[in-house]
Amino acid sequence: MILIWLGRISLYVAFASLLGGVVDQxxxxxxxxxxxxxxxxxxxxxxxxxxxxxxxxxxxTHNFSLAYVAENNxxxxxxxxxxxxxxxxxxxxxLLWSLLLTVVTVSVIFYYxxxxxxxxxxxxxxxxxxxxxxxxxxxxxxxxxxxHNPERVLQGAGPNALLQNNPLVAxxxxxxxxxxVGFTVPFAFAIAMLITGRVQDRWPLEQRRWTVLAxxxxxxxxxxxxxxxxxxxxxxGFWGWDPVENAALLPWLTATAYIHSVIVxxxxxxxxxxxxxxxxxxxxxxxxGTFFTRSGVLQSVHAFSSSTLGPLLIxxxxxxxxxxxxxxxxxxxxxxxxxxxxxxxxxxxxFVANNVLFVGFAIVVLLGTVFPLLYQAVNGAxxxxxxxxxxxxxxxxxxxxxxxxxxxxxxxxxxxxxxxxWSRLRVSAWSAIALVVILVASGVRRPTVLLxxxxxAGAAGAALRTLxxxxxxxxxxxxxxxxxRAPSTGGMVVHLGIVILALGIVTSTSYTTRAEVALAQxxxxxxxxxxxxxxxxxxLKDSLDTSTQLLVSVGRDQLRPAITIFNGxxxxxxxxxxxxSNLWRDVxxxxxxxxxxxAVSGAQVQDKLAAGSVVLGVTVEPLLAxxxxxxxxxxxxxxxxxxxxxxxxxLA
Amino acid sequence: MKRTVMISSLxxxxxxxxxxIFLGTRQPVGPASAVQTPLQGKLAPAFSGQELSxxxxxxxxxxxxxxxxxxxxxxxxxxxEEAPNLxxxxxxxxxxxxxxxxxxxxxxxxxxxxxxxxxxxxYPSIIDPGGQIANRYxxxxxxxxxxxxxxxxxxxxxxxxxxxxxxxxxxxxxRG
Numbered sequence: 001m002i003l004i005w006l007g008r009i010s011l012y013v014a015f016a017s018l019l020g021g022v023v024d025q026x027x028x029x030x031x032x033x034x035x036x037x038x039x040x041x042x043x044x045x046x047x048x049x050x051x052x053x054x055x056x057x058x059x060x061t062h063n064f065s066l067a068y069v070a071e072n073n074x075x076x077x078x079x080x081x082x083x084x085x086x087x088x089x090x091x092x093x094x095l096l097w098s099l100l101l102t103v104v105t106v107s108v109i110f111y112y113x114x115x116x117x118x119x120x121x122x123x124x125x126x127x128x129x130x131x132x133x134x135x136x137x138x139x140x141x142x143x144x145x146x147x148h149n150p151e152r153v154l155q156g157a158g159p160n161a162l163l164q165n166n167p168l169v170a171x172x173x174x175x176x177x178x179x180x181v182g183f184t185v186p187f188a189f190a191i192a193m194l195i196t197g198r199v200q201d202r203w204p205l206e207q208r209r210w211t212v213l214a215x216x217x218x219x220x221x222x223x224x225x226x227x228x229x230x231x232x233x234x235x236x237g238f239w240g241w242d243p244v245e246n247a248a249l250l251p252w253l254t255a256t257a258y259i260h261s262v263i264v265x266x267x268x269x270x271x272x273x274x275x276x277x278x279x280x281x282x283x284x285x286x287x288x289g290t291f292f293t294r295s296g297v298l299q300s301v302h303a304f305s306s307s308t309l310g311p312l313l314i315x316x317x318x319x320x321x322x323x324x325x326x327x328x329x330x331x332x333x334x335x336x337x338x339x340x341x342x343x344x345x346x347x348x349x350x351f352v353a354n355n356v357l358f359v360g361f362a363i364v365v366l367l368g369t370v371f372p373l374l375y376q377a378v379n380g381a382x383x384x385x386x387x388x389x390x391x392x393x394x395x396x397x398x399x400x401x402x403x404x405x406x407x408x409x410x411x412x413x414x415x416x417x418x419x420x421x422w423s424r425l426r427v428s429a430w431s432a433i434a435l436v437v438i439l440v441a442s443g444v445r446r447p448t449v450l451l452x453x454x455x456x457a458g459a460a461g462a463a464l465r466t467l468x469x470x471x472x473x474x475x476x477x478x479x480x481x482x483x484x485r486a487p488s489t490g491g492m493v494v495h496l497g498i499v500i501l502a503l504g505i506v507t508s509t510s511y512t513t514r515a516e517v518a519l520a521q522x523x524x525x526x527x528x529x530x531x532x533x534x535x536x537x538x539x540l541k542d543s544l545d546t547s548t549q550l551l552v553s554v555g556r557d558q559l560r561p562a563i564t565i566f567n568g569x570x571x572x573x574x575x576x577x578x579x580x581s582n583l584w585r586d587v588x589x590x591x592x593x594x595x596x597x598x599a600v601s602g603a604q605v606q607d608k609l610a611a612g613s614v615v616l617g618v619t620v621e622p623l624l625a626x627x628x629x630x631x632x633x634x635x636x637x638x639x640x641x642x643x644x645x646x647x648x649x650x651l652a
Numbered sequence: 653m654k655r656t657v658m659i660s661s662l663x664x665x666x667x668x669x670x671x672x673i674f675l676g677t678r679q680p681v682g683p684a685s686a687v688q689t690p691l692q693g694k695l696a697p698a699f700s701g702q703e704l705s706x707x708x709x710x711x712x713x714x715x716x717x718x719x720x721x722x723x724x725x726x727x728x729x730x731x732x733e734e735a736p737n738l739x740x741x742x743x744x745x746x747x748x749x750x751x752x753x754x755x756x757x758x759x760x761x762x763x764x765x766x767x768x769x770x771x772x773x774x775y776p777s778i779i780d781p782g783g784q785i786a787n788r789y790x791x792x793x794x795x796x797x798x799x800x801x802x803x804x805x806x807x808x809x810x811x812x813x814x815x816x817x818x819x820x821x822x823x824x825x826x827r828g
Contacts, residue, residue, distance in 0.1 A: 273657075291675065295678075310676065310678070311676050314675050314676040315672075315676070318669075318672040318676075321668045322665065322668065325661050325664050325665055325668065326661070326665075329657055329661035329662075332657040332661070333657050336657075370675070373674070373675070373678055377674070
């Protein structure tokens with residue numbers, strides 16, 4: 001009971017501090033002085049930390065007097081999954097959301113503490129406090145994590161089985177949320193710039209700094225999520241165009257467009273209104289994504305159970321978008337720049353193409369995500385829009401984007417000169433052609449794969465050439481380390497990461513071999529040139545689960561795919577694939593079924609099969625590991641981009 | 653200049669208002685969701701087989717009724733969840749021209765018989781040796797449920813655990 005009250009009071013403290021911060025900040029702006037934002041922010045942080053602490057103590061000590069703990073924890077839940085249990089259901093995940101948002105808010109206030117009297121910082125702080133107050137309000141009233149459970153619970157239900165068999169659950173959701181939450185900062189600055197009418201100062205680039213940080217966290221979160229589903233779900237895939245995945249992809253797409261177009265504003269003063277619109281759209285899409293995942297209106301593998309938050313979240317979405325549109329309509333005319341794009345094939349022209357592609361793709365994904373709802377409203381039936389729809393658009397778009405990545409970084413601003421461009425393109429173009437020739441000579445025939453490799457080589461060449469220029473310039477100045485902070489370093493590292501990731505996706509999906517084999521104990525066979533044998537069963541039992549492993553060897557590798565029955569939640573059964581991964585290929589083995597009168601409970605039983613025989617799924621995916629490596633490089637690049645200096649900033 | 657900004661803002665506002673109202677008025681979905689099937693609108697493949705309780709059952713003999721075909725297995729969690737709902741539904745609709753037929757999918761006869769007894773099923777289930785019926789219906793995972801109208805055409809395919817209410821709604825719609 002103490003924990004419940006501690007948690008509730010802490011949340012009230014946080015909510016009150018955030019509201020107090022809004023009022024104090026507005027008064028300060030009217031009086032043209034700095035407010036006490038840092039104190040209000042710290043007050044909110046103390047409150048949220050108190051609530052998080054109370055929840056974690058309750059989870060770790062298995063205190064079932066909290067309804068949330070009784071539903072998402074059990075006496076046998078290991079420490080790691082007790083800690084991560086905080087974000088394994090709706091209320092706790094909102095608590096994590098509020099925690100991250102408060103941390104970001106305090107960081108922003110602290111980072112600009114010397115400019116606290118600036119009206120842009122002032123209004124941005126008001127917006128940050130306001131958004132924080134909304135999410136904390138959800139925790140105070142409609143989705144309180146601190147509800148008393150009057151019944152006596154001996155064991156508890158435990159977290160969802162899928163959320164307690166892979167440690168990635170400790171990293172993936174927090175990173176994803178950090179990305180979502182981080183987009184509040186560019187939104188706050190966009191609103192602040194619109195209110196004050198000051199878009200020409202340094203603020204757009206400051207806004208980009210925070211966007212890049214959030215974008216990097218979101219990118220890593222998405223890639224780790226894909227990695228998690230690859231390791232856990234047993235279908236060998238990593239992306240399913242599920243509404244929840246789309247909810248993360250939508251703001252990622254508009255943020256990517258924004259990160260690019262704001263560079264044009266920095267260099268040429270163009271696209272001011274457009275950039276503000278993108279910042280507002282990105283934040284609104286994170287709120288819309290929250291609505292999709294937490295209102296229960298869309299069918300999804302990992303949406304939270306239906307709750308009453310739907311109307312509140314869609315109302316908040318409505319308020320943010322309307323606020324943005326009204327401000328843009330009011331200020332838009334004054335903000336527009338007098339000049340335009342000089343040449344469609346200049347650097348800024350290609351940035352426009354980039355933006356059209358990313359925003360267009362975002363619209364396509366959004367339509368595909370809400371289409372089932374529209375269809376249901378008209379026809380009454382529920383449908384799902386599957387991979388074919390999304391993939392048919394994603395594939396050609398990716399090709400065009402790779403082509404842009406190969407050319408755009410080498411094109412001059414304002415004008416286009418074919419000779420200059422060719423002199424810059426020459427090396428990467430010839431390398432790309434050489435690569436294609438080598439691939440064809442070694443037996444690769446698929447045109448799509450060859451095209452992807454050709455463009456990827458070009459894109460990598462463009463990025464490497466730019467990076468080389470940066471290093472040479474830094475060396476000439478005698479400050480080699482300044483290359484890390486050069487304006488284009490982070491971005492080009494991200495480009496390299498994307499190229500590697502794209503090649504991983506193209507190669508692994510084009511050359512996947514999949515087979516199902518039935519094997520009796522001690523039997524072996526050859527699958528797609530790989531020697532597969534099944535030696536027998538191995539039972540593992542501990543307090544958490546009972547798992548039946550198959551002793552399988554593929555080539556020289558020992559693999560143990562398993563069926564695991566978790567205690568709690570009525571004995572959820574989860575198949576765990578076994579993966580042997582190296583830089584060249586992944587071998588992915590699943591335990592698909594077992595012969596009649598199955599000795600193993602939990603496994604699917606096949607009548608035709610002799611008792612004791614098993615059906616194995618053997619999937620070989622070449623170069624899949626590069627998908628994860630590319631993702632990590634993208635994260636590294638965004639960190640570098642966060643630290644970048646302005647292109648006209650003096651080197652101290 | 654000023655006018656284009658105003659007009660595009662107005663258009664954006666109208667779209668957002670409509671979009672928000674639309675999303676705000678959606679109801680949370682039921683646990684089962686309709687999926688597209690190549691069989692949609694086509695004549696339902698006929699099948700016959702041995703009932704778990706011993707008799708013989710054929711789909712052909714049920715033309716003229718609305719038929720709900722439910723593919724299930726004793727090892728599948730959502731099937732456990734929906735089993736009482738299917739029975740309730742079958743009992744409620746027994747005089748209203750609706751038949752429920754279960755098809756046991758990838759299971760052993762003993763386990764399936766035990767399941768049927770335990771949940772006191774109020775509808776017949778037939779055995780599908782070798783998954784031939786499931787193959788014809790393109791079923792990959794239980795529970796999958798097909799709704800066939802009185803003319804014998806497949807109207808809807810549902811994947812996931814069904815509630816009695818959802819089934820009643822679906823069948824009322826098929827009835828027209």
